[in-house]
Amino acid sequence: MSTAVREVSVFGDAIQYFNEAAANLEIEEGMRRILTHPSRQVIVSIPFQRDNGEIEVYTGYRVQYNFTRGPAKGGIRYHPGVTLDEVTALAFWMTWKCATVDIPFGGGKGGVTCDPNVLSLGELERITRRYAAELVEIVGPDKDVPAPDVGTNPQTMAWFMDTYSMHVRQSMPGVVTGKPLEIGGSRGRVEATGRGVMLVTAAQLATEKRTLKGQRIVVQGFGNVGSVAAMLLQEHGATIVGISDVTGGYHNEKGIDVKSAIAYAQEHHSLDGFRGGERISNAQTLELPCDILVPAALEKQLTGENAARVQARLVVEGANGPTTPEADHVLHSRGITVVPDILANAGGVTVSYFEWAQDRMGYFWKESEVNERLKDILEHNFEAIHSMSKARNVTLRTAAYMTAIDRVVKSLKIRGVYA
Numbered sequence: 001m002s003t004a005v006r007e008v009s010v011f012g013d014a015i016q017y018f019n020e021a022a023a024n025l026e027i028e029e030g031m032r033r034i035l036t037h038p039s040r041q042v043i044v045s046i047p048f049q050r051d052n053g054e055i056e057v058y059t060g061y062r063v064q065y066n067f068t069r070g071p072a073k074g075g076i077r078y079h080p081g082v083t084l085d086e087v088t089a090l091a092f093w094m095t096w097k098c099a100t101v102d103i104p105f106g107g108g109k110g111g112v113t114c115d116p117n118v119l120s121l122g123e124l125e126r127i128t129r130r131y132a133a134e135l136v137e138i139v140g141p142d143k144d145v146p147a148p149d150v151g152t153n154p155q156t157m158a159w160f161m162d163t164y165s166m167h168v169r170q171s172m173p174g175v176v177t178g179k180p181l182e183i184g185g186s187r188g189r190v191e192a193t194g195r196g197v198m199l200v201t202a203a204q205l206a207t208e209k210r211t212l213k214g215q216r217i218v219v220q221g222f223g224n225v226g227s228v229a230a231m232l233l234q235e236h237g238a239t240i241v242g243i244s245d246v247t248g249g250y251h252n253e254k255g256i257d258v259k260s261a262i263a264y265a266q267e268h269h270s271l272d273g274f275r276g277g278e279r280i281s282n283a284q285t286l287e288l289p290c291d292i293l294v295p296a297a298l299e300k301q302l303t304g305e306n307a308a309r310v311q312a313r314l315v316v317e318g319a320n321g322p323t324t325p326e327a328d329h330v331l332h333s334r335g336i337t338v339v340p341d342i343l344a345n346a347g348g349v350t351v352s353y354f355e356w357a358q359d360r361m362g363y364f365w366k367e368s369e370v371n372e373r374l375k376d377i378l379e380h381n382f383e384a385i386h387s388m389s390k391a392r393n394v395t396l397r398t399a400a401y402m403t404a405i406d407r408v409v410k411s412l413k414i415r416g417v418y419a
């Protein structure tokens with residue numbers, strides 16, 4: 001099927017970014033065809049027992065987009081909006097993200113269409129174990145390595161790892177990353193994506209002869225990525241003037257105390273009722289006056305409709321796919337720089353790679369070592385992508401895709417096409 005006939009969807013949008021970048025590379029049509037199709041899409045039914053004894057059936061997905069450079073790699077999302085289309089787009093982005101930071105993985109992603117906020121811990125455990133059991137044959141340290149994403153966390157990974165280990169009759173910590181430290185997790189993994197957002201923001205500012213000090217930043221989404229990014233950006237001298245989560249936004253020109261916002265969100269399971277800033281809507285959060293906007297919630301937040309009202313001069317994509325192609329063009333035409341998701345939020349998968357390597361060695365690193373290696377990989381690849389964007393006169397997004405596509409195509413050519 002030609003990519004041109006795909007309906008406008010999350011995956012359809014994602015493909016547009018690929019096509020824009022591929023147009024700058026000399027790629028044979030056959031390669032292009034391979035890379036615009038997922039290798040494998042799996043849909044499973046997940047029967048599970050509610051606490052009241054009733055049996056329900058949820059739907060789960062795992063998409064293994066590409067294996068050229070290594071096992072599939074990518075998170076598992078628990079959210080009511082999860083669809084095959086969304087999971088495919090996320091797996092597609094993982095392929096380019098892993099190649100952008102040059103780690104030996106392909107791309108994958110999974111999800112279960114559910115609302116984790118209304119499920120008990122027991123129900124979440126049963127769903128996770130059944131989902132893991134359904135995927136036993138296709139995941140594994142050399143096949144496909146899941147990790148946390150929206151709505152999942154280290155505990156989810158522990159249940160997944162335990163279920164898989166029970167089925168294969170041996171302890172297999174390397175089947176997932178983002179695990180608790182006690183069972184083979186890596187130091188620094190929980191903070192890695194937010195830390196990466198901070199590092200690439202600082203790297204971009206350095207190209208403008210600026211530092212984080214005094215930058216006024218708005219962060220959308222206050223989960224694993226957004227809250228850690230906000231905290232580290234603040235620690236490095238930035239002022240966080242706006243934050244938000246699914247319940248709404250909070251604006252404070254003098255700066256939000258991120259630590260107290262995190263403590264509040266932990267205690268109340270959301271920011272709802274937080275008093276550290278004036279209450280605003282989610283839409284207003286994205287349009288606040290600021291220097292830097294960090295969308296770190298979900299995809300399609302900056303659109304053709306609201307991009308003209310963004311007041312930041314730099315957008316750093318903490319989330320996957322927060323900017324539609326239409327919005328991307330509007331931001332570009334307005335001179336707003338966008339540091340793309342496949343680079344900006346690659347800190348998480350980079351430390352996942354470290355975790356996978358540590359699990360395989362059975363030898364664990366100090367946190368300072370993890371953070372140093374993360375900084376090294378992100379800064380090195382940022383620099384290469386930034387230079388390419390200057391040399392080829394393309395956006396950072398196009399330069400990141402070009403770098404990633406080139407790496408995957410080279411590997412694919414060396415392996416050859418088994419056709």
Ligand code: NAD
Pocket residue numbers: 148149150151152193220221222223224225226244245246247282296297298299318319320321345346348349
């Ligand atoms: P999370 O579940 O920990 O947090 C998501 C946050 O977004 C929550 O605070 C939620 O309330 C908020 N949110 C949801 N809808 C919103 C809306 N409409 N407006 C404002 N806030 C909203 O998830 P996460 O792990 O922080 O992931 C966030 C994004 O980052 C996702 O796009 C994810 O794919 C991406 N990402 C995550 C990782 C990781 O390591 N966790 C790595 C790379 C990319």
